[in-house]
Amino acid sequence: GLFRKDEVVPLPGDRVYISIVDFTKKVGFIEEILPRQSQLVRPAVANIDTVALVVSVKAPAPDLMLLDKLLLSAEVNGIDAIICINKIDLVEAEEYNRIIDEYKESGYNLILLSSKANVGFNTLKKAPKDRITVFAGQSGVGKSTILNKIMDSWIMETGEVSSRIERGKHTTRHAELVELKDGGYVVDTPGFSSFELAGISHTTLETYYPEFSSYFGRCRFTGCSHISEPDCCVKQALTEGLISAGRHKRYAELYNLLKMQKDNEYRGKNRKGKD
Structure with a gap:
């Protein structure tokens, strides 16, 4: 519900004080939402340390404008960003190297991924350790599949990409924190095809x-x-x-x-x- 006094809506990732009403039935309520160190509007998540932005090289085609907007959102909120280039098994190296060339001077960590070829996941598994990491990107880029892979288990529902329009189906309908066995949390979020910038002017x-x-x-x-x-x-x-x-x-x-x-x-x- 809405904390009317502070006009704060609880978000995934919030650190809170709770009161327990019934230990057996696990019933309680939130007393207070602690100050947030960071907050994203879309996806709506709080206290994020890292945002892993997933872009696929094919099916769907990479939307680099959307990726740039998500990177800007991370920068505005002081959140570390990594770029995951997924589905590299579907194209020749020349295709994904074009994306690398777009961002190599930006300083962001770039990780090449393929669940089919089992490429890049040992590197990616190190990123969320002892941190809260949100995975975001357009629909159908494989965020849920990536999370299942790095957690070595089936946690998130995955979906196919429409062959007609190469657009992903929204299999994730809400942001959800999942604890990692080696420490830290990951967040899967609903995919999207558009994103509006907030808190940025042309002068900044x-x-x-x-x-x-x-x-x-x-x-x-x-x-x-x-x-x-x-x-x-x-x-x-x-x-x-x-x-x-x-x-x-x-x-x-x-x-x-x-x-x-x-x-x-x-x-x-x-x-x-x-x-």
């Missing part, structure tokens, strides 16, 4: 791209958008291959979208003021 967007950080303050113009201005160090790095062209293109799309939203909001306020 650049600060959430790790590969841009070494160029801050070095551009000719203060407040450089890194899109059209001359003498921009980020654009120079892009030309030199130090920043992914795909990442920069999607950054520009998000910058323009956020700027347009801000401009529309400003015009809306002005119209209300004149009325």
Whole structure:
């Protein structure tokens, strides 16, 4: 229920004080929700240490804009992120190397996975130890299958990908914490095909791209958008291959979208003021 006094809704991952009403029947109630160290809006989970973002190389096709938005959400909330590139057995190495090339300069840990070939799971199993790790990504990328694999047991329901539209079926309907035998918790979350950014403006967007950080303050113009201005160090790095062209293109799309939203909001306020 809603904690009306603090206007806080309990979330998976919350640390709480509880009162036990009946030990035998395991009945009790939450007395207090402790302050959260982090919180995601979508998926709605609290106190996350790491977010493992899963993208498949095929079936469904990789949605790198969605991946970028999820990485931005992690950055805004101060949560460590790793990128899991799944289903690598379905394509040639050239295909998944394209995704690696997109993110290799960003500093994120990239893990190649294939449940069929049993690749990458020994590495991935180390990530959630003594941490709360949420697995997120678009529908059908194999999050539940990955969790079953790293837990060496069948825990989560898995589903097939529609052959007609290559879109995953939502087999996970809610966020759920599962304790690991070696310490830590993992969270499977419902998949999604769209994601709206929150808590980011066009003026702060650049600060959430790790590969841009070494160029801050070095551009000719203060407040450089890194899109059209001359003498921009980020654009120079892009030309030199130090920043992914795909990442920069999607950054520009998000910058323009956020700027347009801000401009529309400003015009809306002005119209209300004149009325």
